Amino acid sequence: MKKTTMKDIAQKANVSIATVSYVLNDVNNQTIPEATRKHILQIAKELHYIPNLTARSLAKKKTGLVGILLNKSSHTPYWKRQGYLAVVESLEKLLTAAGYHTLLLSLNAEKPSLDIIVERRLDAAFLIDVRDETFYSISVNFTIGVPLILIDSKIKDKIFKQIFYNYQEAVQVALTKADDTNNDALKTSSEEVCFIMENFNNQSLVAHILQGIHDLGYSRDHIFIIDDLHQLDSISQSGSYKKAIVINEFLGNHIEKMNMFDKLTVICTCNCPEILVNKNTQVITFKEDKSTSAFSIMENLINHIDFFKQSNNIYSIGVKR
Incomplete structure (x- = not known):
């Protein structure tokens, strides 16, 4: 008999694989409606899903390593490169000051290669300006308790924190x-x-x-x-x-x-x-830059279990008056 996977459960529940993973691994730092949670658990039971206990155990260990994932293409204009640089530089300073090591990954926007993400265990990751059609192929690599925070990206799946300007x-x-x-x-x-x-x-x-x-x-x-x-x-x-x-x-x-x-x-x-x-x-100008907001959200997700209970996952930074 074929072993049931998270993908099987996601397809039947009509949700993302990431959502299934957060529920099955009892992750407390993502916002998932209780009805959705119960629905996924019921389907997992019906399909006789067997959890990966080794992966769950590894997920509880901290590495002090945080990833910054930048989606770039071969024709990125200079004004976009400057914008990326501003976010990355500010994030790196905040992470270093807080005692984290930073792993910067430049992904091909059209066809991101994710091998290095799979090899490294991250405490959290920031994903900057991701293409709509490649988001889930990236997010599926952060399925066990790793906060994935989106900057300059808007997606329909509300379990992920999303930060952009108003x-x-x-x-x-x-x-x-x-x-x-x-x-x-x-x-x-x-x-x-x-x-x-x-x-x-x-x-x-x-x-x-x-x-x-x-x-x-x-x-x-x-x-x-x-x-x-x-x-x-x-x-x-x-x-x-x-x-x-x-x-x-x-x-x-x-x-x-x-x-x-x-x-x-x-x-x-x-x-x-x-x-x-x-x-x-x-x-x-705006009240604060995106990296400051993103870093604050990351710390809350890592350090405060009850932060996941917030229903609003879209953070729209207002104008400085």
């Missing part, structure tokens, strides 16, 4: 700042406003940002997602827009030099507002 709030503040004038003649109509943003491997996060802008009354025609600087030429040549709101300060710095718009507001996502040199550029 882009809709940032855009709303940017729109208010840019038209902060008592002279109606100087105010910009909505038709003259465009949004220029960095792209993400995680397309669910992109869709989330686009929806936030749409909810503020702007159509998709006003939004430009930039993967290559040549894409800015068509915006410049059209001459249709007087005001731009840019997401990513390194991209904003390049646009400053092009002198394309009468008004420019930049939402800083790399924690480097000093790169913006034009005194007329409006700057939006």
Whole structure:
């Protein structure tokens, strides 16, 4: 008789393998509804699942090693590389100060190789800007009690902590700042406003940002997602827009030099507002950087068993006022 696997249980329960693993290994640092937990246990019983006691025993031992998993492609533009660097550098400093060793892994965004993850036992891992379609092939390698914290990634499976900026709030503040004038003649109509943003491997996060802008009354025609600087030429040549709101300060710095718009507001996502040199550029920053939030969540997951009871696993960092 074929031995029942977690994959078999996941398919029958219509949940992810990671969710099944957390339930069967009695992991207390992930948020799983009680009904889902009972359903998985019932299916495991019906299928006569036999747990891997060796793996469960190993999972309880700490190594002091934390992984940072970075999804990169061969054509990652420089403004994205700067954003990744900012998160990784800040995380590494926080981890070192807390006594952890850091394992940095650059994964191929299209086809991540996970051999080294399997070989190393990690106390926790941070996954940055993961592609929607490769997330589960990565997360399945952290199935026994290892907190996996997502940065700049939005997924449907709510058992994982997910951290990103509150882009809709940032855009709303940017729109208010840019038209902060008592002279109606100087105010910009909505038709003259465009949004220029960095792209993400995680397309669910992109869709989330686009929806936030749409909810503020702007159509998709006003939004430009930039993967290559040549894409800015068509915006410049059209001459249709007087005001731009840019997401990513390194991209904003390049646009400053092009002198394309009468008004420019930049939402800083790399924690480097000093790169913006034009005194007329409006700057939006956030209350704290993503790495600080992610590190705090990691410590809570590792040290406080009751932290898993929190029902909200999406952490949207607000704008600094």
